[in-house]
Amino acid sequence: MRAFSPIKSGKALDIGCGIGISTFALEELGFEVVGIDVQEELVEKAKDIAKELEFKAEFRVMDAKKLDFPDESFDLVALLGNPLPHLSVYDFDDIVQEAVRVLKPHGVIFVDYADWVKLLHDGYKHVLVEEPFIQFHVSLNTVKGQVERLFINLEKGYSFRVKINVWSPWIVEFILRKAGFDVKTHYLGTFSVVTVGVKP
């Protein structure tokens, strides 16, 4: 007799939902989902897509560091689609503190990200092409934990520099454990990582 069953139902919070793709994925798995993002324009687009495709998910403009939800109101908090490069360790630490507050006992935090330390080690000098962009390594700041890359849009003829926060499993695991989660990390291929934390 199985003592355990997979979590595929309950209430989920999708942090950094953008235009909603991860929120819709969670809904299709059976969750009742709230997607949040700090960018109002993206949240409005997510609402339009939800209406058109008849998803029931709720979308709200909200800072994940100050969640407007009661304690113990979610079964799952998800950060999907590699949102960590947008966040400093201080931002993520604040988000995890909020996640532990809004999660029910035995609730789960699910973090999907890229191992940037491995990426830097294996190929930071490589020129990457991801149409319409071509991108180059510029610098590494080990005090801030950021790499800077130069992006060039070859089709439209403009460039911009991006600062990417560097993440690796030990940092994510440390922050989750510090907040009280039981933690496990899974590698998918070389650079893609999922770290899962369970609230006791």
Add this chain to the structure above:
Amino acid sequence: MFKNLGETFEPTYKEKLWMYDPRTEVGKKRMKKQKELLESFLPHKKR
């Protein structure tokens, strides 16, 4: 020739928004991948 859009990740995301749209083929594949990821690694809950 180029204009500097500042220090932000936004231009890459906004330029490729169609890749994150569940109405496009690429978006549908991305969504399917996320579902598979969740199904594979969501932990099991005590009954």
